[in-house]
Amino acid sequence: MSDTLSPIDTAKFVAAKRAVEFVEDGMKLGLGTGSTAFWMVRLLGEMVRNDGLKIVGVPTSTRTAELARQEGIKVISLDEAKWLDLTIDGADEFDAELNLIKGGGGALLQEKIVATASDQMIVISDVSKQVDTLGAFPLPVEVIPFGWQTTKALIEETLVSMDVLGQRTTLRMNGATPYVTDEGNHIIDLHVQRIGNARQLALILNQIPGVVENGLFIDICDVVVIGHGDGRVETHDINSGETTEGLVHFAENENIFSDMGD
Ligand SMILES: O=C(CO)[C@H](O)[C@H](O)COP(=O)(O)O
Numbered sequence: 001m002s003d004t005l006s007p008i009d010t011a012k013f014v015a016a017k018r019a020v021e022f023v024e025d026g027m028k029l030g031l032g033t034g035s036t037a038f039w040m041v042r043l044l045g046e047m048v049r050n051d052g053l054k055i056v057g058v059p060t061s062t063r064t065a066e067l068a069r070q071e072g073i074k075v076i077s078l079d080e081a082k083w084l085d086l087t088i089d090g091a092d093e094f095d096a097e098l099n100l101i102k103g104g105g106g107a108l109l110q111e112k113i114v115a116t117a118s119d120q121m122i123v124i125s126d127v128s129k130q131v132d133t134l135g136a137f138p139l140p141v142e143v144i145p146f147g148w149q150t151t152k153a154l155i156e157e158t159l160v161s162m163d164v165l166g167q168r169t170t171l172r173m174n175g176a177t178p179y180v181t182d183e184g185n186h187i188i189d190l191h192v193q194r195i196g197n198a199r200q201l202a203l204i205l206n207q208i209p210g211v212v213e214n215g216l217f218i219d220i221c222d223v224v225v226i227g228h229g230d231g232r233v234e235t236h237d238i239n240s241g242e243t244t245e246g247l248v249h250f251a252e253n254e255n256i257f258s259d260m261g262d
Pocket of ligand 1: 092115
């Protein structure tokens with residue numbers, strides 16, 4: 001469909017384009033992080049500049065904050081906003097109940113706080129992230145740096161005690177040094193293959209001392225917008241059970257493609 005974008009970027013772009021249709025004047029928005037959320041922030045920027053859309057945004061990472069400011073979106077803190085109308089964010093996996101794995105981009109902590117503080121969360125995704133059972137994507141767990149090796153060992157013990165298939169854990173690296181989140185923490189990725197009881201695992205992981213948060217988003221997402229490489233989008237609303245399908249049209253020469261940054 002697009003000469004400018006690869007099929008995967010087209011899928012991400014059309015998902016974002018459909019999702020921003022949910023945005024209304026005066027909304028307080030949670031702004032997600034990642035390559036799909038990138039398009040959402042760019043599109044919102046256009047709507048602010050060209051259509052006079054009045055919104056304020058609470059970013060979920062320093063990366064998104066920087067992009068939102070560049071786009072002319074007014075950025076405020078979550079404490080200033082207190083509560084949000086809508087959060088739009090990407091995901092690494094989602095299942096039929098719209099439970100998610102997030103944190104591939106390392107922003108799961110702010111993402112979970114922001115999404116939980118929103119009336120509605122919309123996930124924007126290409127179709128490759130749709131799974132029957134969560135767990136093929138390594139589950140990110142944010143831990144404080146103090147004693148992280150002990151925390152990692154405790155996480156592994158927990159996986160064994162829960163009989164989770166695949167119990168390998170790895171410290172996320174940034175080159176030769178551990179990856180550091182916006183909050184100064186580390187991330188341990190859990191290569192569990194398949195998470196039979198995501199709700200239980202999410203609760204138990206957060207009880208381990210040293211664990212700050214895990215990337216399982218249970219009962220947080222309301223709507224998923226799934227983009228395809230040919231421009232089709234599907235929308236599933238978990239609360240109403242409503243599913244819609246359509247085609248998102250866009251011009252190859254949209255200004256938004258002129259200086260793609262991500
Ligand atoms: O959770 C996230 C960042 O922490 C992202 O939303 C997730 O990794 C999806 O990213 P992308 O849209 O680049 O595939």
